[in-house]
Amino acid sequence: MSTGGEEALRLQYVVGDEIGRGRFGTVRRCHSAATGEAFAVKSTAKAPLLDPLDLALAEQEPKVHLLVSSPPCSRHVVALHAAFEDAHAVHLVLDLCAGGDLLSLLSARGGRLPEREAAGLAAQLAAALAACHRRGVAHRDVKPDNLLFDAAGALKLADFGSAEWFGDGRAMTGLVGTPYYVAPEVVAGREYGEKVDVWSAGVVLYVMLSGTVPFYGATAPEIFESVLRGNLRFPPRAFASVSPEAKDLMRRMLCKDVSRRFSADQVLRHPWIASRGGDAVAD
Template identity: 80%
Template sequence: MSGAAEEALRREYVVGEEIGRGRFGTVRRCYSAATGAAFALKTTPKAALRADPLDLALAEQEPKAHLLASGASRSVVALHAAFEDADAVHLVLDLCAGGDLFSALAARGPLPEPEAARLAAQLADALAGSHRRGVAHRDVKPDNLFFFADDDLRLGDFGSAGWFGDGRPMTGLVGTPYYVAPEVVAGREYTEKVDVWSAGVVLYLMLSGTVPFYGATAAETFEAVLRGNLRFPPRAFSAVSPGAKDLLRRMLCRDPSRRFSADQVLRHPWIVSRGGSAAAVG
């Protein structure tokens, strides 16, 4: 870290050890100089982003997008402070010491329906709140879902977020192959419902231990996503209820106009009966 942003940051926080590393930056533990409270510090240097104007633009708009979303649902990782200069963007965030959903699923495999529904409800609440503020996450996946406590899942990493609050359509191939919506792969304009598709893939993974659309390469995975042939293999889904499959069909609907919104996901009977009502979540 260097520059004016680091100087301002270090006046308010004590920076500790590295606890994570992503494609463009690092995450460190940090502590409030005034209270000693622990947080996570995400640092994104801009030098590595300047080769791609889109990557740089996304990094520079991340603080605004994350701030809007973090005030809309307690199921979003809260942004507590942001420091930015010409060299880097530093975000002080909730410290989610429970790890991410990807690691949890890798260790445990498929989840019981009540647990999957509870986590899906929290994710849907995070998305509903973000969407009401005009923010689409655009990279919903287990790696970006963090446990603040044992059963407290929060959506983080708004580094790919898009703004649609003024009615503008979103474009661009943003996201991760297994989880990206077909309209994104097709290169069309799209809406915030791309997040619901991705959340549907996450729910499918939680219930079955596998993803619905995949290939040996990213290109083959994109082809499978475009086909959108949703199946429920008996070996993985024999014990999964009809209600869960119904919700998956509505979230993983190729037609965005017929696909559920995040608010509709929260009102689905399977979520209400097993995962708790929207009011109980957010």
């Protein structure tokens, strides 16, 4: 990682308009001063990060993201191209994804997608997670907001601000993620592994096919209670046209028993993905 913060960043990149804003930072367009190639730069200020965990994750993000970005990098992971840090902020130069995110796509399409399209996106997400897991990295915040599209329409997994390295066999801990998408073992306060990402991807698939989340509540504690119960249902009104094969895959992804829950590689080999979405994966 380079030192020098924003001053060093601006020596190498021309920074343009803001294109996104998150809880702690902003995303702006930028391009290389040397080549003109377009990128995005995510800037996270350290001052608002009062929680030591938030600060630690912000400082760790470039190192973990670099692990999944080093060649050969999956086409379905947003790549990190450069990082700059000083006492005030962390700046990450990333792939520019000009096609919006999955949350916006779902909103524009009335909340749900046709089964073949959902299978293609699920395949690309599983490919991204499999690539991360092979590098020993768990994303820990898989959700539609963090699934972006490049100019060609390929899905890319973004925002490694909550990611953790488990490559030496260590178990992960900590309540990290987004309530609707977080796995039950995370909520329970137990040690957990990379299959938390598969649970979250299962929730994303459920949302794509039905327009609703499988575990819900009016408040975060109520959502967590629903996640812990893990009572997976397929209401007929929402799932009348969804195939039994798709429901089978979701049961295997949203399985409370981690030993029986699918891995990302197993998701890719499931017949529903192989028959409907396999051709969408490009690595």
